[in-house]
Amino acid sequence: MTAGRSGRRRRRRTGVLLAVLVVAAVAGLLLWQDGAGPAGQSPTAGPESASPAQGTVGPGGVPPGRLALARMQLDHLEVRGWDRTSDFRRQEFGPAWSDDVEVEFGHNGCNTRDDILRRDLGNLVLRPGTCFVQSGTLIDPYTASTIEFVRGPRTSGSIEIDHVVSLADAWYKGARAWDRQRRLDFANDPLNLLAVSPTANFDKAYRDASSWLPPNEAFRCDFVARQIEVKTAYHLWLSAKEKRALEAVLAHC
Structure with a gap:
């Protein structure tokens, strides 16, 4: 040769x-x-199989592949000003926690709030013969505090369900043009929902990443990755200030 x-x-x-x-x-x-599913679908595990995936993770417990994808998605999200054609109204997103949706857990006979409680809580106890959560334990991702949940008229409020991308933020950044079913799907999509403490939920309110990040710094990489995933799935845009804030967090992930 x-x-x-x-x-x-x-x-x-x-x-x-x-x-x-x-x-x-x-x-x-x-x-x-x-694993993230098609647009509008959630990558999260079902209520009965919520164990975290095993494998290599980066800072904040986020897999490097997910962070790489978030950075790529962020580069492709549109940057525009707010659409203030009409004011945000909660009723435009339909009845709260509707099961009549075309996203994960939809049409399963359970309301969305209980779907998320079953997914996010540990030490779970269900009311016999129902999908209602009777009790459980939440490690609040926003504050890292532990909340013992017991269902009842005076105690159920110890945990709230937050829209990671708030409904108001979505309204002003693309959702105003959607039909009612798409808004209903968005409001109940598990991809955009987390069980959290009432204090953190109230503090976050409608704000985007430019004006609010979780006090629990260990969760910030996961939080911004989730916001980017949601905005990508639903083709929502960003403000310039919001994009800079997301980039700043990802730079340390």
């Missing part, structure tokens, strides 16, 4: 190896993205 022919074969083998590595990297990223 001549030296020239041997060199060409080595170059071909090297080229094939590089191609395989590139394909594997892209496939890994797409595999994580596939």
